[in-house]
Amino acid sequence: MDTSILSEKINRTLSTLRYGESPTELYEPIRYIMSLGGKRIRPLLVLLAAKLYDEDVEKALLPAAAVEVFHNFTLMHDDIMDKAPLRRGQQTVHEKWNSNIAILxxxxxxxxxxxxxxGVAPDKLQKVLELFSKTAAEVCEGQQLDMNFEQREQVSIQEYIQMITLKTAVLLGFSLELGAVLQGAPDTDAEHLQQFGNNVGIAFQLRDDLLDVYGDKDKFGKQIGGDILSDKKTFLMLTALEQASPKQLETIVSWRNKTEDATAEEKVKEVTAVYDQLGIRQQTEQEIDNYFQKALQHLDAVQVPKEAKVTIRTLAMQLMEREA
Amino acid sequence: MDTSILSEKINRTLSTLRYGESPTELYEPIRYIMSLGGKRIRPLLVLLAAKLYDEDVEKALLPAAAVEVFHNFTLMHDDIMDKAPLRRGQQTVHEKWNSNIAILxxxxxxxxxxxxxxGVAPDKLQKVLELFSKTAAEVCEGQQLDMNFEQREQVSIQEYIQMITLKTAVLLGFSLELGAVLQGAPDTDAEHLQQFGNNVGIAFQLRDDLLDVYGDKDKFGKQIGGDILSDKKTFLMLTALEQASPKQLETIVSWRNKTEDATAEEKVKEVTAVYDQLGIRQQTEQEIDNYFQKALQHLDAVQVPKEAKVTIRTLAMQLMEREA
Known part of the structure; x- marks a missing residue:
């Protein structure tokens, strides 16, 4: 199945949303961030999961939009915390207006x-809101862990996986679960879809870490080695720190806190060389594949005909193979 | 009726709430702000309204706690925006930790x-959440207007009343409406209680403006004239600006942006003198009484025996006569 029809439904739904009018200072930033676009993966997952149980996905459209609005809320607040100047190549809300407006x-x-x-059917409202609220709190926990880790010397790989699970993966899992719950899917199916989304989400984030170092510069869209330059504790870096010889460790540590433009290229080159020596690329690819296989096992366990699951499986594979 | 039994129920309920454990950086600030106390007026209003329809208020306890948690959320975010160092005499969350933690x-x-x-009964869940969400968005709108007004030269009294309605009054109105809705009160009663709360809320805020200038220093707890010193556009100031003679206007304007400690006493004295000449105190008291009378009309229209409404009426009168 082609996902472009669903994507069009999502974009049409998002374009009809009215957030409010007055005061303008409050509502213009919402329209602005929602207009910046993005892949709209989360609402697409809601609809794809919904479609497994009922061809008619109309009643999932507003809930799907809710997930996208929530996601953009987290981006707006995260950008303040991260002091990010740009979002999707445009000024962030706190830059274009100010932090107070971005908070509010x-x-x-x-x-x-x-x-x-x-607007969800009354008999599903409580469950949907419970799942959503749990997920929303977890996303905040993930962001807090991410900030904590920036300040910490030592972060284990397990802790890192826990952080990206909360910050990124659970919302993908929730999106799929939501679509299933809305259409009255069996609980076990909804849970398998959620686990599928969680594992795809972890793999997705690890892929992000990988592309930052080993991506194709022309396709990636961001500076290669950005995470290395900003001393980010990614899966690659944490794995390298665990496995480095004393000499390799010295190389990595010697570059810490050196973020000057003049030495940027050298820093990326030297740290990447250590990664290469340790086979970090292959290890990361292996880890991505582990999570992806785990995801597929959960998808396989979902009790709908295999053919019906082809689109979701294909989308997940595209997310794994993406280069940007 | 004595409200202390209800207050005790509220405090007991609040003390049993569990917000989360990990990461500590996220949850400790929540426990902190909730531990700072406060009058807990909003949950008390929920329970008092609930009691009009059913002596058993148990099912209103968690919803009442929800309103208090929401109120403290707005305080936490407002304090960041207002750069407030203190809340109830203690460090604000963004001061004690940092802004990022206070946002999250x-x-x-x-x-x-x-x-x-x-946990609200399923047949009432949607309505309760719609009312709550509408109120929550309005409170944000009120805060945005408040920030806008700080930057603006001219604010009309009507705009000011609109701002305090949104920022302060609607949550009091919602608290009462919530209590009524939870116990299955007729819609007209719920709406009258909401209007009662709205009008009490406006009167309450005007009383706050009044106490800042004409309060008893020993009882007020804050510095007298704080609003004058910080050039706040209160009801008193806006009324004075509308009615001032050219000479009085000159006096007020000449003090603008002068916030030095050295001239603080003189500034408060001179601006208060203009207020006195214009009879601003009496006019504000009159306005407070107008809103309070309007509130009482709505309370009178609530279709329960008059005796049952005595406690709510008494509480409202206490709020009006408070000196701090």
Whole structure:
């Protein structure tokens, strides 16, 4: 099945959303961030999961939009915390307006996300909101862990996986679960879909870490080695730190806190050389594959005909093979 | 009726709430702000309204707690925006930790407020969450207007009333409405109680403006004239600006942006003198009484025996006569 029809439905739904009018300072930033686009993967996952149980996905459209609004709320607040100047190549909200406006507009977006879920069938409302709230709190926990890890010397790989699970993966898992629950899928199916999404999400984030170092510069869209330059504790870096010889460790540590432009190229080159010596690329690819295989096992366990699951499987594979 | 039994129920309920454990950086600030106390007026209003329809208020306890958690979420985020160093005489969360933590802990509090409402009877859940979400967005709008007004030269009294309605009054109105809705009160009653709360809320905020200038220093707890010193556009100031003679206007304007400690006493004295000449105190008291009378009309219209409403009426009068 072609996902472009679903994507079009999502874009049409998002374009009809009304966030509010007055005061303009509060609502213009919401329209702005929602207009910056993005792949709209989360609402697509909602609809794809919904479609497994009912061809008619109309009643999943507003809930799908809710997930996208929630996701953009987290981006708006994360960008303040990370002092990010750009989002999808455009000024972030706190840069274009200011931090106070970004805090408050984000708060309203979280409320609007809940409101978009209130149209769910009454017999499913409580369950949907419980799952959503649990996920929302977990995403915040993930962001807090991410900030904590920046300040810490030592982070284990297990802790790192826990962080990206909360910060990124659980929302993908929730998206799929939501689509299933809305259409009255069996609980076990909904849970397998959620686990599928979680594992794809972890693999997706590891792929992100990998592309930062080993991506194709022309396709990646961002500077290669950005994570190395900013001393980010990615899966690659944490694995290297665990396995490095004293000499390799010295090389990595000697580059810490050196973020000057003048030595940027050399820093990326030398740290990448250590990665190469340790086979970090292959290890990361292996880890991505492990999570992806785990994801597929959960998808296989979902009790719908195999043919019906082809689109979701294909999308997941595309996410794994993406180069940007 | 004595409200202390209800207050005790509220405090007991609040003390049993569990916000989360890990990461500590996220949850400790929530426990901290909730431990700072406060009058807990909003949950008390929920229970008092609930009691009008059913002596048993047990099922209103968690929803009442939700309103208090929501209120403290707004305080946590407002304090960042207002760069407030103190809250209830203690360090604010962004001062004690940092702004990022205050943003994120606030976000989780908003989620927790929703979660506390999810136990509501299924047939009332959607309505309760719609009312709550509408109110939550309005409170954000009020905060945005408040920030806008700080930057603006001219603010009309009507705009000011609109701002305090959104920022302060609607949550009091919602608290009462919530209590009524939870116990299956007729819609007209719920709406009258909401209007009662709105009008009490406006009167309450105007009383706050009044106490800042004409309060008893020993009882008020804050510095007298704080609003004058910080050039805050209160009801008193806006009324004075509308009615001032050219000479009085000159006096007020000449003090703008002068916030030095050395001239603080003189500034408060001179601006207060203009207020005195214009009879601003009496006019504000008159306005407070107008809103309070309007509130009482709505309370009178609530279709329960008059005796049952005595406690709510008494509480409202105490709020009006408070000196701190």
């Amino acid at each position: 507009a984000g708060d309203v977006m979280l409320v609007r996300a809940y409101q978009l879920l209130l | 802990a606030g976000d989780v509090m908003l989620v927790r407020a929703y979660q506390l409402l999810l």
